[in-house]
Amino acid sequence: MSDSEGNESFSSALETPQVDIRYPLGKGEVESLRKKLDRIVLIQQTDSKYHKAVEDMKDQTSISLLVEPSFYGRHQATSVLAVATANDTYIFDIKALGCIFPEVARILEAEQPRKVVHYSHRIADHMRHKHRLTLGGICDSFVALCLARQERSPCSLPEAISLVLGLPMEDLVCEEVIGAIESRRNFTARPLTRSQLRYMAKMVQLQHLMHDRLIYGSICAEVQRMSLEFSHNYSGFTSCDVAINMGPSSRFGFHLIDPSYKMTDDRGITLPTPDEIDRQELEHIKSRK
Template structure:
């Protein structure tokens, strides 16, 4: 196991890479003398397999180890440092911002400050992601499966859209199109299908569902010039991250996910991702390749959720919370009289946030989501 300056604690959610597996699980046991760890509820990201029993891993087996969720320990939690040889009883733990940095991260690639990188995917969220990855449907012909997918996608409020390859826009022919809902991931093999047909074109051009994409300028150029599709209802996660940061610099989808959601790049199986990038037209698509494509779409949807609700609408939600407590905490017996129909009680809490030369952010967000 390569040296990592981290402190292991029971209850942490870990991602562990071995020669054949990429496991997520909860740290149940550590023995520094015997050089082993035990993972509870282990899940193999590569094979999409949920193990029914805990897995014991020896240090020599472990190629890389990453903390992906670091719970606040109790005062008597046991901490184990991989730089030491003994366990200590301590209430301190590795800070979240430090613990979740990817080995491939660098200052110039950092998306958000430590204060802004405040999201930790809970066990429940990780389980939901696993469920989505278990429902990957690969579509190679316009059969019943294809039409059911279109019906499902059409009724969604928002979906993630990933196309490969689009790095050079119209210069590359389409290999796959991935659309992820909150329940299912659909991989449309465009090489096998031969084209993007009329029903799909209509769906892509409609304002609903909203399409969460990354680097929309490349994707739109590709769709327009390769398939005659004018993509509608765009939410660009690159634009969103740039607005939140106030800085414009190149950043791939995986880099945005890695830095904003604190998800290590290992989750995307870098070797397979590189192979997909270098040879996107290889068929048949392997199970691992389909999983990588699905993960990109699922995490893109999660990235949209975080950026929109934790950052772009943060002021709005704060005002909703303050306004909602206008009456409930008062012990004044006459308070119900303030609730008459034309009462303006609490209105003082609703404030527009202006920046010089800019419209209120709530106005901007409202416009973003108008049809």
């Protein structure tokens, strides 16, 4: 795999969608994100921070997950697992920890809390073959994006966030992500830089917001069903076959997503207004106090 292949962006991802799904962050969300990025918790050993993170994750109804690197699934070792809860962001340095320990593995395999991920078929394949665990309670933000746009073009997580939340790509990525040094782009070099930590925290927090925006109201059974089928895309395939179907522009498994599925009634997709978002954020903050 060449550096250029691993870093290639999807040319079709930021084209104007057929359905208007651009809904900027509300003021409350922007302020909440800023505060969360100021208190990123880096976990490199099973100390008090680790156990606090585990208890916090178990207490959630949903968490957002990011695995680096995961783009090629089983073909790359885990370096970092980022987790966003309602109030905090935990960066598990798997390279330093040595593995995903049983207490975290049980959370990842359980149906609750729900796991918001992007391209779950790649992440599920990675978890299955690198850690022998089956990711449970999957809610795929890429599946939700396909349903909202009513089509299924490749779209990386940063591109999806930029598309849905109206944020410029340059405000989302960092030099390490777009740079030429592969170990930095894959998050395998140590120490992790402050820019890398903030990038992962921003992605995993905004991924959750984006997914909730796309399926505003409740997690419908059809999205979960398609997410589950999509996450099992690479099950039963040999490593050679998986490698062939994991190219940046691959549409492998996209047939499992029905982009014409209506998440609301015939009036189209109903998304919240900025005022509704601010009100919900304030109510959520009050409920956590």
